[in-house]
Amino acid sequence: MATTSPERFAALTDAAIALIAELGMRGLTHRAVDARAGLPAGTASAYLRTRKALVEAVVQRIADLDTRDLAARDVAAGEAGTAPDPDVLAARVAALLDDWLTTGRARTLARYACLLEATHHRELRPILAYGVAMRSRAAALLAAAGASEPDRRGSHLVAAVDGLLFDRLAGAGSLAAPPPGTPESRADLTAAVRALLHAALS
Amino acid sequence: MATTSPERFAALTDAAIALIAELGMRGLTHRAVDARAGLPAGTASAYLRTRKALVEAVVQRIADLDTRDLAARDVAAGEAGTAPDPDVLAARVAALLDDWLTTGRARTLARYACLLEATHHRELRPILAYGVAMRSRAAALLAAAGASEPDRRGSHLVAAVDGLLFDRLAGAGSLAAPPPGTPESRADLTAAVRALLHAALS
DNA sequence: TATGGCTTTCTACAGATGTAGAAGGGTGGC
DNA sequence: GCCACCCTTCTACATCTGTAGAAAGCCATA
Secondary structure, eight states, X not given: OOOOOHHHHHHHHHHXXXXXXXXXXXXXXXXXXXXXXXXXXXXXXXXXXXXXXXXXXXXXXXXXXXXXXXXXXXXXXXXXXXOOOHHHHHHHHHHHXXXXXXTTXXXXXXXXXXXXXXXXXXXXXXXXXXXXXXXXXXXXXXXXXXXXXXXXXXXXXXXXXXXXXXXXXXXXXXXXXXXXXXXXXXXXXXXXXXXXXXXXXX | OOOOOHHHHHHHHHHXXXXXXXXXXXXXXXXXXXXXXXXXXXXHHHHSOSHHHHHHHHHHHHHHHHHHHHHHHHHHHXXXXXXXOHHHHHHHHHHHHHHHHTTXXXXXXXXXXXXXXXXXXXXXXXXXXXXXXXXXXXXXXXXXXXXXXXXXXXXXXXXXXXXXXXXXXXXXXXXXXXXXXXXXXXXXXXXXXXXXXXXXXX
């Protein structure tokens, strides 16, 4: 019962993420997860007995997937072997954002829902851990580039970029901005990120 | 039945907003609203028969309150009668953000929850209307200051500022940043907004 | 005071949801 | 072949939720 095999865990939590993206936190129920994952009724309830456990599993899954994504991008950046030129970096970040707006849309949506959930559900704070890590990396990057107050600026930078993402996903930008996945969108995101980066470095 | 008096509407939707902030969208039920508002059981259900109606009423209320807030701030700014110096403007925006993080915390939280909800619930799009309006005003401001591409930059600016707000409310910033309502928080927010403004104007 | 039309309050009920435990089925050891 | 064990699937049930309609209360008019 308690021993959740990795495949089972992935199947259940991925279904859960899809549900959250489609119907919101309210759509996340044991039975709905079963149906969505194409598993026999009662499965989610057996592996993740309480709803809290279900939500925590989702958060864990999102954190894992995001961390994996970020690591993969980092490796790619490392292979290039160049010092991080702001414009190149902006393009890379924009590409990541665009990916999270298209392929990873469901997960991104679920992530924001979980962040909101974490507000009144302390045990979910682990989801924030990698967010904090991202801030540290941004700060290190700014420090390496010689910016003043890298910690503070790094934090602001990540928050602003995340705001851009949220805006395109669920805010007014989802109406007015070019649809994600298009070259225009990519260019627009790149311009925005570049401006933010330059502001952080000034 | 259908005729909801303004007081009733306010009492019900304010209770609903508090519930969303405390328990998330999942906590928003007719009966919980009744209890929270101290009204007899069945009231919310009588005035807002379906759940959809309940959510739409909440969204409307949030839009009304935010619009009222923004108008009040604008009047204040108008009374000062000065051309918008970026640094002054940054301080004002920071003050607004700080207010939304403390006094208006519940409403801000509920707003983000509703934005997420609007993703899979088209009828909620009206909540976005005033967001779009804010963008226009930012764009006009940037245009007046002679910035290039004011529309695009205005949109990015608003998104970034909103990201800062979300971060302080529910993101990693809610852990690392100085607690809202303090002078440090205000100073930090001002610095962040000022940087964003300068980036938009450059 | 009686009457008609409201607003407000209460009640009913079908269906969904969270949670626990029972039943079923396969696998390895003996 | 048999047994014990664990993983999986199914079932039960108290509670919660959405929704509709009935009952009660209020107020002005005639």
